[in-house]
Amino acid sequence: MHSPRGRPRGFDIEAAVERAMDVFWSRGYHGTALPDLLRATKLSRGSLYAAFGDKHSLFLRALDRYIADALARMEFEFDPRKDPIDGLKAYLAGYVERTSGGNGRRGCLLVATAMELAGQDAEVGRRVAGYFKAMEGRVANALSRAKAAGQLADGVEPSSAARILICFLWGLRVVAKTAPTRNTSQATVDALLDRFIR
Incomplete structure (x- = not known):
């Protein structure tokens, strides 16, 4: 039997990503x-290229990691065993947290990537669009459950409200670069949510 060629990788790929x-x-x-x-x-140049191919491939891996983390967080926040409005409030509270202080000034990798690359890089564009669609779907699902429970204000349509909320949240991530206070961000979130729920 022949042994595999080359040395095994001596580093943690996920940590490198x-x-x-x-x-x-x-x-x-x-x-x-x-x-x-x-x-x-x-890593050495040779190890990085052997593991990931090139800068663009490594970037896609990093973006996939960021998206996977964000989706896992949403799965927890929108757990169907929870009250949908409580889940929505937890989801929005997470955005307030991530748009406050140093976190807010750092910004969002997805928003920054959408602005920098989504219109010119098809692979990135697909990932960003897919994540936005997944976000909107989860929010719409929570709002649909809330509507079925009689928790939404009259005339609120879940899919339209979800789209508004997602656009609002991405705008909040951009405004956060100017370092608004946590209280300002929370008050803005509360004011919007009050338009949707009873």
């Missing part, structure tokens, strides 16, 4: 150079 994600998040795709990624991941 997470460190690369932090660099792309801070600098943007075009602002990130290969030396930045080598420093962050502590």
Whole structure:
């Protein structure tokens, strides 16, 4: 029997992806150079290319990781065993948290990526659009459950309300770069939600 060629990888691929994600998040795709990624991941050029292919492929892995984390968070917040309005409030509270202080000034990798690449990079565009659709679907589902329970205000249509909420949240992520106070963000969220629920 022949043994496999080459040495086994001596590093944690997921940890490397997470460190690369932090660099792309801070600098943007075009602002990130290969030396930045080598420093962050502590990999040699050869190891990085052997593991990930190239900068673009590593970026897609990092973006997939960010999206997977965000979807897992939403699955928890919108757990169907919970009251849908409580889930929606938890979801929105998470955005207030992520748009406050240093977190807010750092911004959102997905929003930044959509602005930088979605119109010119098909792979990125598909991922961003897919995530937006998944977000909207989960919010619409929670609102539909709330409507069935008689918790929505008269005339509120779940799919339209979900679209409004998603657009609002992405706007909130952009405004957060100007460092509004947590109280300001929470009051804005509360005012919008009050339009939708009884």
